[in-house]
Amino acid sequence: MPKLELVPGTLILLVLRVLEAGPLHGYAIAQRIGQLSQDALQVEEGSLYPALQKMLMKGWVEAEWGLSETKRRVRSYSLTAAGRKQLAIERAGYDDVTRAIQSVLKLA
Amino acid sequence: MPKLELVPGTLILLVLRVLEAGPLHGYAIAQRIGQLSQDALQVEEGSLYPALQKMLMKGWVEAEWGLSETKRRVRSYSLTAAGRKQLAIERAGYDDVTRAIQSVLKLA
DNA sequence: GCCTACGTATAGACTACCTATGCCTTCCTG
């Protein structure tokens, strides 16, 4: 209960964003998001893997099997051109919504 | 399709927030949120009324039947003390999450 | 007389998340 829940709809955005900096395997994606948010955001595996499946089907990422530095079998995900495009869309949408919400919240 | 979807989880927060400024009836709540956000946010009736029911059950708002300025039968909602407390909680939670998300998004 | 805006409310579908579970490997520690 210490960690924050994700705001529904932002998971894909966050994953696309961390992949923009370079390919990562699933487990590392979750860790990276946690780390960047000072552990405020926790990505559950039961949320992450289905999301990655969806992103694969949409063509936003591509996957490749390989080995991690710790010699374990890992599936590495990398952003495609379509993924970059989608990232821009989701980011703009997120900005719009948060701006709109702020304008309500800061009501005098 | 022009208007933005709500981010799930923020509806209660927005309703509590506009009620903080004074009692309103349901229809007016939706209008107020739309207006404050320059019509970016659209609160659907099928979302709003169930949310208000929940807020009633939780004791965050109380309702009273009355008449609108246009002489129609309206149900006016006002914030309770518990509602004010909940507003503070949700607001803080929202701030924390958006801050965390921003810290991921602004990744170099 | 009809349409639009105003107004409340529920049922059903859908989306997207979480929990729980399963399975496997590597590494550390007792």
Place this chain on the structure above:
DNA sequence: CAGGAAGGCATAGGTAGTCTATACGTAGGC
């Protein structure tokens, strides 16, 4: 060397919260 923790991938099932569609009703303008 046995066991557990941490590293890994993945699915099934439940749930929460939204949207769509529908229902019902009134006031006012054309």
